[in-house]
Amino acid sequence: MAKEKKLVEAITSMEEDFAQWYTDVVKKAELIDYSSVKGCMILKPDGYAIWENIQAELDRRFKETGVENVYMPMFIPESLLNKEKDHVEGFAPEVAWVTHGGANPLQERLCVRPTSETLFCDFYKNVIQSYRDLPKLYNQWCSVVRWEKETRPFLRSREFLWQEGHTAHATAEEAEERTVQMLHVYADFCEETLAIPVVRGRKTEKEKFAGAEATYTIEALMHDGKALQSGTSHNFGDGFARAFGIQYTDKDNKLQYVHQTSWGMTTRLIGAVIMVHGDDSGLVLPPRIAPVQAMVIPIQQYKEGVLEKAAELKERLSAAGVRVKLDASDKSPGWKFSEQEMRGIPVRIELGPKDMEAGQCVLVRRDTREKTVVSLDELEAKVKELLEAIQNDMFARAKAHRDAHIHDAHNYEEFTETVLHKQGFIRGMWCGEQACEDKIKEDFAATARCMPFDDRQEIAQVCVCCGRPAHKLVYWGKAY
């Protein structure tokens, strides 16, 4: 019992200190470890396996829309990074510079890619000649580097894993359509696979990506009421094409600039899963991305036949397509329960001598801890049903929590009251002036998270900050 207590005690409660709870979970659930490289993390097997599941599902969704994968070099020559003015201003302060190859200084510095727009542009310039070469719908899975000062596991680190899609189109309309299409791919993935509800919308000019004409975003609400930008999709118009000279001959034999987009999602999504679904016992994983969906834990396993029967259940479930493991170690059942809960494994299957006699086992949901006794005859069907129910209930709960934390503010007094005393998103109208965004940021460290696509509800006619006429609805919030 002493040992079991220790495992549980090691987690700070969410209410007490959310940031510490988060740090405890990523470590105790064995998702990451810190490394000797400041600001970089090690993804351990359980952490990386979640990323593999995210990758597989996102990649499938990308390919369904015609996207192809490629791989570009990880280095960008300084002169190439400098080609698009806004872009270099946004990224140069936080890139890592390679200056030597072996003992020799390089003729030109190379930065480790913080993102690869410039490399794709350089490539597109060479491979796009005619309208027949369009569209180009390329994506790559890789790691990128941004020399951040403050880092947090998954949320912000100097190196992180991501995918970056880069497309080139004949027309502005096609580029805009693709930008929005990929945002919806992201949003649907978050809701259907990660069970995380998101607000879909557009960034303000102040918050958009360096070099973009328009940035679209999905914003999720964490358990502590802070927003997490979970995926972005950018329309570059022909800005990069003009800077890099990417032109094609159209059907009328005229030279035209291409229109481009880019879109990315990162390992930060794992942080979102933790902060949306986790609880004081640790991680709670949605079944669709859980590396292990069910853990069979034998009770009184020293008794004859128990381990064998437990192994049989595992084999049956595995054959039925469930990602299942058996914990046959010599730890106590209580210790195993704690570990399974810490790791967020959606379903626990308990089986002891009495269960065997009765031809049954006990299924325990990780999310609600609800227990169900099921006949062994129905094992596969019941476990699959339960996984489905957990996935759906987790989304419903996250959505109810999110919706309960969206507050409307009609003027600055209400905004102040809300931002100081409530957690979550604040919906307020905005006049469109950056001065109001700056004021809100300065007063409360809150930012315009997005202008939602679904902005039919004009909740007021005036700006929540300055009181002048306003027609844009904005979700405001404090963000990670």
Add this chain to the structure above:
Amino acid sequence: MAKEKKLVEAITSMEEDFAQWYTDVVKKAELIDYSSVKGCMILKPDGYAIWENIQAELDRRFKETGVENVYMPMFIPESLLNKEKDHVEGFAPEVAWVTHGGANPLQERLCVRPTSETLFCDFYKNVIQSYRDLPKLYNQWCSVVRWEKETRPFLRSREFLWQEGHTAHATAEEAEERTVQMLHVYADFCEETLAIPVVRGRKTEKEKFAGAEATYTIEALMHDGKALQSGTSHNFGDGFARAFGIQYTDKDNKLQYVHQTSWGMTTRLIGAVIMVHGDDSGLVLPPRIAPVQAMVIPIQQYKEGVLEKAAELKERLSAAGVRVKLDASDKSPGWKFSEQEMRGIPVRIELGPKDMEAGQCVLVRRDTREKTVVSLDELEAKVKELLEAIQNDMFARAKAHRDAHIHDAHNYEEFTETVLHKQGFIRGMWCGEQACEDKIKEDFAATARCMPFDDRQEIAQVCVCCGRPAHKLVYWGKAY
């Protein structure tokens, strides 16, 4: 016809200039493109898709042996790289150094990983305490950087994609067993999936990996008679463990050093596939890794019903699990044939109005160009059979070619005669002295590729170089 001719003319013939043929194929089959980053290549969709298939199959085989995936930082602090003497001497001359983060110089230089032994050691030092923590069987998929002077697509580039497995074990025996086990995983993969026969063996002291006690290798023979090292597996003994202080408490409560291995395969495998199977019409891909296994090409597609029927065949094959595409573009059939051949797509399916009338289509093998007329009723079964036959025949042909290019030499006169006038491996006994390896390298630029596992045939009793007593059989060869 002018256009078709152009596509074919663009390839140099293998006999004329093998190196130029290779370069032509990688470009014309659209596997890679050169980038603005000297020595780094761009993997285009067809090149990357082959890598994805290699990854999926290798990863499956790794996981079957209990291996788990992780992700380590891409940077190594200089002090960490310096911890194992032989290792740093081997790699320091060819690493890329990061010296600045943004505008600020770093306190300590970081190299971009050329390989990650030092990072894994640093990690293992923290996570291994007891015999219960062993073995650790970790692998990562990533890119690594080695600042090579001469580069060639896939074979040698400054950045390349690979996997690197790193394991830690309680005993020397276990480590040795894992080292050899992974070499066999590599060899079986090459033979079964890439249809490339390999020689399995051990490297000499001179040729082994920097810091290893023993390096095992698989060596493949390219069409031009040169050897390509295609995968290596290293046993480090406890050398790294002593340098990094990786100790565990054994069952008797005594402190012991762990024993470690590492093993890697890279995108160089794609180079091997090209150089073993390709011909003067371009790439020839083994069906098991071909991104597209069959291409449906309609004949007289402007005639009524042809395109519809071709699309139907594509759908049927796709539903049957064949990776199939339809080329419905407005190019001529001849042009499409050339493209399909250049890209190495294993099976072409021709369908024209006459075929439709007869309820048939024509299957054309890429490897032999053999044509078979098949009834549309049997389409799925026949295509699958053909893919299987192509895979097997490609291996058999490569093996026959390889075996025909293994020559025995019993003394230096025979060795000289063979190395000057024949292509391929030369089998010769070796006394074990590096002086003989050095002499052979100096005289003929040939190296000891490996000492085969299967060395029962002592083809002589004396060293092929110095004539002194010898018991080790060596495969000598010129290598990429």
